[in-house]
Amino acid sequence: MSGKLQIIKSLGVFSQACAKRLEVPYCSRQLIASRLLSTSHIVYLEKERAVAIEAVERASRVCKAVFKQLVNEETLTKKDKSPVTVADFSAQAVVNSVLEKHFPNDPIVGEEDSKDLQGEDGRVLRERVVELVNTAVDKPMSAEDVLCAIDRGQYEGGSSGRHWTLDPIDGTKGFLRGEQFAVCLALIVDGQVRLGVVGCPNLPFDMSKPEGDKGVLAVAVQGQGAFQRKLNADSELEQRIMVSNVEDACNASFCESVEAGHSNHSDNAKIAELLGISKQSVRMDSQCKYIAVARGDADIYLRLPVDSKYVEKIWDHAAGNIIIHEAGGHVTDINGEPLDFSKGRTLSANKGVIAANSNIFETVLAAVQTTLANKY
Numbered sequence: 001m002s003g004k005l006q007i008i009k010s011l012g013v014f015s016q017a018c019a020k021r022l023e024v025p026y027c028s029r030q031l032i033a034s035r036l037l038s039t040s041h042i043v044y045l046e047k048e049r050a051v052a053i054e055a056v057e058r059a060s061r062v063c064k065a066v067f068k069q070l071v072n073e074e075t076l077t078k079k080d081k082s083p084v085t086v087a088d089f090s091a092q093a094v095v096n097s098v099l100e101k102h103f104p105n106d107p108i109v110g111e112e113d114s115k116d117l118q119g120e121d122g123r124v125l126r127e128r129v130v131e132l133v134n135t136a137v138d139k140p141m142s143a144e145d146v147l148c149a150i151d152r153g154q155y156e157g158g159s160s161g162r163h164w165t166l167d168p169i170d171g172t173k174g175f176l177r178g179e180q181f182a183v184c185l186a187l188i189v190d191g192q193v194r195l196g197v198v199g200c201p202n203l204p205f206d207m208s209k210p211e212g213d214k215g216v217l218a219v220a221v222q223g224q225g226a227f228q229r230k231l232n233a234d235s236e237l238e239q240r241i242m243v244s245n246v247e248d249a250c251n252a253s254f255c256e257s258v259e260a261g262h263s264n265h266s267d268n269a270k271i272a273e274l275l276g277i278s279k280q281s282v283r284m285d286s287q288c289k290y291i292a293v294a295r296g297d298a299d300i301y302l303r304l305p306v307d308s309k310y311v312e313k314i315w316d317h318a319a320g321n322i323i324i325h326e327a328g329g330h331v332t333d334i335n336g337e338p339l340d341f342s343k344g345r346t347l348s349a350n351k352g353v354i355a356a357n358s359n360i361f362e363t364v365l366a367a368v369q370t371t372l373a374n375k376y
């Protein structure tokens, strides 16, 4: 099939799928299609999008099941890190085996590895993980299969070809507290993030109804906008999400990590003061912060370095990064540089992260640079 024919064929399916999501009338669909035909960088990842959603939904179910058991056994405050580790490993095995089934040649940069599950020392943990994984996959997996699936995440990443990056539970501490955490999966092609899916099991679907339905799945493909749907719901209906349109930074609200060790709360506060922000920051774990900005619940996400040594990991930012961009916002590091996902497993070319709606981004960046002048 010629390149052009392939594009047209893809667009046919794209507009059907897109129309389902957007619920736009046919004439608007034609407009979308003609706009896409006139651009030179059409990215069409319908299968990848569907598979990534399935993988994230399955893994999110496993995480919720682990948490329910913790609560039921009243072990949440007593246990050490191992229950989380069980969920982390299980979620990574589930996502990686879904990816392997559909894209056997795609390498994966995943946060976890199977070291702690090996040998006699890892037996108890391993058995628990194998049991959990088998509640979430179609074909039974042996212990060896599970360890292998986890270790498919050892890819070194880089600037050429395509690979996935996975954070099976982002916001481990939030997960343990029963607060926000996220299952985050992204596809990187030639160093650029092209697709991101973030499952947020504890995030209210509608922030104006904090006690209402919880569980959000946010998804974006480059050039196709950002959407949210209910996580693990019967309906696949999607709503387009957009960043806020706040124009004056002093009216903005910002979010930051709960953990002061992950983002510098005192520098964040100085920046807020410089911008004339009077609203209290919203503290939240995980890439749920990116989703909060992408759908306008908050206007700014600040992740300022705590020390000069820490290097951010690609799985902590890839999915959130594309969702913000596709929702109409901006993301850079503290120097105004785009996050560079082509350097391997880490964001070694970047320091810190700033995300905001496009209206106020430059003002926020200027305040960050004034506050941090020569610090890093």
Ligand SMILES: Nc1ncnc2c1ncn2[C@@H]1O[C@H](COP(=O)(O)O)[C@@H](OP(=O)(O)O)[C@H]1O
Pocket (backbone or CB within 6 Å): 111, 167, 169, 170, 171, 172, 173, 174, 256, 257, 258, 259, 261, 262, 263, 284, 285, 286, 287, 306, 310, 313, 316
């Ligand atoms: N010193 C540090 N600075 C910034 N991020 C850090 C950090 N130490 C750990 N992290 C990362 O912060 C992530 C959580 O971010 P947040 O505070 O926004 O919830 C962790 O992801 P995991 O929970 O997946 O391990 C971890 O990768």
Ligand SMILES: [Mg+2]
Pocket (backbone or CB within 6 Å): 167, 169, 170, 171, 315, 316
């Ligand atoms: Mg993480």
Ligand SMILES: [Mg+2]
Pocket (backbone or CB within 6 Å): 088, 111, 167, 168, 169, 170, 171, 172
């Ligand atoms: Mg993690």
Ligand SMILES: [Mg+2]
Pocket (backbone or CB within 6 Å): 111, 172
């Ligand atoms: Mg971790």
